[in-house]
Amino acid sequence: MLKKLFILLFCFSFINLSHAELKLGFVKVDEILRDAPQASASNKKLETEFKARTEKLKKDIGALNDQEKDFKKNSLTMSDKDKERTQRKLQQSKIDIQRAERELREDIDLRRREEITKLQNEVTKVIQKIAEEEKFDLIFYTGVAYASDQVNITENVLKALGGKK
Numbered sequence: 001m002l003k004k005l006f007i008l009l010f011c012f013s014f015i016n017l018s019h020a021e022l023k024l025g026f027v028k029v030d031e032i033l034r035d036a037p038q039a040s041a042s043n044k045k046l047e048t049e050f051k052a053r054t055e056k057l058k059k060d061i062g063a064l065n066d067q068e069k070d071f072k073k074n075s076l077t078m079s080d081k082d083k084e085r086t087q088r089k090l091q092q093s094k095i096d097i098q099r100a101e102r103e104l105r106e107d108i109d110l111r112r113r114e115e116i117t118k119l120q121n122e123v124t125k126v127i128q129k130i131a132e133e134e135k136f137d138l139i140f141y142t143g144v145a146y147a148s149d150q151v152n153i154t155e156n157v158l159k160a161l162g163g164k165k
Contacts, residue, residue: 025131025139026147028154032123033116036161042115046108053104057097064093126160 033039071086078086124141130153131139140147 022137023135024151025136025153026144026151027123027127027139027141027157028152029142031154032157032161033119035158036119036123038119038122038161042112042119046111046115049111050104050108053100053107057100057104060093060097060100064090064097067093123157123161126157130156130160 068090071090075083075086127139127141130136134156136153139153
């Protein structure tokens, strides 16, 4: 065993390894998603896309609140049968509103993920272009615990994204 280790070390001593410096870069994903012009454009797009549904939901919630206030005010003069019918109607309205709210939230989340995926694909292309143009050997994009400002190229990526419209 010792003989094999010695032979292995002997072989490695003759290999001429080049000690060329690597050019490294790092991109802060959260900064890109926050500051890229495409991110704010997609947020505005989502806001416009879901504005009608959001406004309708707000209107429905307001109407339900008004109906509940009316019920509380008029419940003393209502018959038991009318009270029960009104309570069931109010409960069903609450359920319908909660369902609509949940569906809206799920649809918004789905579309937001689609927009983020589009932005991430665009960012990846920009990073690859910068890497080729500036001769980077390695650029980290996600999964980095720490990177110094010397290797941070986030501003370059944001500038390149800003040039695209």
